[in-house]
Amino acid sequence: MSSLANVLQQVDSDADAAITRLFDLLKIQSISTDPHYAKDCIKGADWLVAELQSLGIEASRRDTPGHPMVVGHSLKADNRPHVLFYGHYDVQPVDPLELWDRQPFDPAIEETDNGKVIRARGAADDKGQLMTFIEACRAWIQTEGSLPVNVTFLFEGEEESGSPSLVPFLETHKDELTADLALVCDTGMWDANTPSICTMLRGLLGEEITITAADKDLHSGMFGGPAANPIRILTNILAGLHDDQGRVTVVDFYKGVDPLPAQVKQQWDSLNFNESDFLGAVDLSVNAGEQGYTALEHLWSRPTCEINGIDGGYTGEGFKTVLPAKASAKVSFRLVGNQDPLAIRENFRDYVRKQLPADCSVTFEDHAASPATTMSISDRAFENTRLALTEEWQNNAVYAGCGGSIPVVGYFDELLGMQSLLVGFGLDDDQIHSPNEKYNLTSFHKGIRSWARILQWLSRN
């Protein structure tokens, strides 16, 4: 039997144990955005360090001002390429908790109409995905004694909260972390049978705005009329962010957004994306995006502005006739092409300030700010990976865009001069960031086998 055949057999025979290990990781409540869970994030990092060490990989926890990084090295494949594998062990908050059918940190295998799934917060995003790579490495090491390429591991604990420590960490550890190529497992398949490599990522700009008027909450009977109402001001400001064509009104917002090249549009059209099915899956029927584009263009090549949260006044049960002192909203922009996040941040803030009536003030809190990324697929690693995926899934792997944002890809490019190859096994119905997140058991198992193959294909580079 070839080395690869042995490795794949080992993956299969170790499948149940792999699930048990993933469950251990899924039980850790590593919600990075909420300081209440800081200790759980440390627990997540320590768990990964121990996991890598158990494979004979030199690994350590690296503390930061935020949640820790985990770094590991397996650099024994002389004259072979060197890849950096990146994943994140932190997860999104779980609210609204009442919409979960089980406790989010109590993972289980569930039977569904579409086969078995692993149900838990982080099952797909990103714990299940990062474990596909670790398990592939385990099978190689257990079978062949070592990995076919040199691998540096980098696991982050702040991906879901804007990665504040990432840039300083990459800058400080540039030499240690730079490899020929980064592998990132945080994306999805084209569909349940078609693997894909993501070659475009949208950027992300996150802003929180708080409008303040009076110096205290007021009674709407005693002050309603003459007193400014921050909720009304906020809704006016937010309502003005789009025109009647659904275009974002922030000055120069579309600077750097180029028309889609005809060739790319042709490839996307050939994917036969079913807009009705896509929207129907979440009980929608009409494309609510900017006029003149298909849903796939909206998701992969058009920028957006979304309100992700809004809060003001009395929101409990019953009614309270209050004019609140303040109101706030969380607003994010998905960016494409060469849009400049920092320029857009300034223009957005200018827009808000200009809308502000007398007596009102605004404060801004910045969250993420990362540009979009487009990969150069002429690198041989892309085509080799596509072939490895095609072998495993017995179906042509495709190049696709991605509507989400993985800021680390931009940082790898800018700071370490390193391109990223994005392979993942998530599906559109995984409900990441939502209640009842899941990861198909097939995604997990064939994901491990896919990486086992990719590692070998990359060794030919």
Added chain:
Amino acid sequence: MSSLANVLQQVDSDADAAITRLFDLLKIQSISTDPHYAKDCIKGADWLVAELQSLGIEASRRDTPGHPMVVGHSLKADNRPHVLFYGHYDVQPVDPLELWDRQPFDPAIEETDNGKVIRARGAADDKGQLMTFIEACRAWIQTEGSLPVNVTFLFEGEEESGSPSLVPFLETHKDELTADLALVCDTGMWDANTPSICTMLRGLLGEEITITAADKDLHSGMFGGPAANPIRILTNILAGLHDDQGRVTVVDFYKGVDPLPAQVKQQWDSLNFNESDFLGAVDLSVNAGEQGYTALEHLWSRPTCEINGIDGGYTGEGFKTVLPAKASAKVSFRLVGNQDPLAIRENFRDYVRKQLPADCSVTFEDHAASPATTMSISDRAFENTRLALTEEWQNNAVYAGCGGSIPVVGYFDELLGMQSLLVGFGLDDDQIHSPNEKYNLTSFHKGIRSWARILQWLSRN
């Protein structure tokens, strides 16, 4: 010494004990809008029953489908007028709790630049105010053995949550509760030295709207663009409720709103209301109301539309790139003249439904709906009360409007054919419905003395 002189002396000598009794009532957490405090509301009702009984007044708790009523009778003054005194023992919620300088249900006397104040939720609205009347009755009974007029007492526990049980209760107990005149102590002074009788009240319509789009929360990267965002839809709808002159856009909203009679406007102008001081007290400087009216006109004679609460998406610490499944707002309208609350409710709902894009649905929850009220001051009781107040405060009492809503006044009129005489001792800076609510010690003490005098003046009717 005259009877009244004896009564007033008794009020003065019993002042400390009166505060102790008020504190007992203020310690009861009778927040009516939150079901969590239902037992505290019962406690509040029982406390009042015991209080009246201790004065030899026949009193009982009357349970309703909501929080209980308290009814008492002292009907021993043959051939004298019969008044119904109304107050409410429930209070507003206390959030945001972190803005309170002390626990809201731990009352205390505090020294301030403007004299001593009683600090607690409900100190002014309405526990402190209703106790001014009970204490005046106590002094009459302790000194003279009985009250100079016939009094029926009615205390409600749902005033701050839309009074759902009030109308059925008044209808069922019409004979028991109907008197010559209602006395309501839930309004304010013109200023700290000038007592006032409120002769106009705005009505109130409360609506809660919830917009739903997708059947679950979505990831803004995976769905941002094509998927409808309920927060964005809600902000658009709310932003359209006012035109650029600050007028409410709901169809027929101003039907029944008449221009202010020249005579009334003249009287109001003579009050020399200081708009800058009024707004400056809450750190505002510019009248933000409908163009073309003074602040006093806004507060007393113009209708408004206010957003009292808004909620959607992720509002915790940090950031979450979610497109929520739903978003909601609490909206209220202050009404004047002959505006019809039910017609406005329908027109408001029509407006919302018409703004709703494809794939979205809306649900409405109704809260208060009461019309505005204007009193007929030709009733001798009004002028007698004005003279009693003028005597106590040694300053001419005035007739004034009131921007708030006291729905019970409309119900007394419609259901019991009884006019209301509104006298209260609150001040604009009492911070009712806000953190750090207070009631001036002078308001409490001279309020008691005022009622002692009013009871005697009313006995001359």
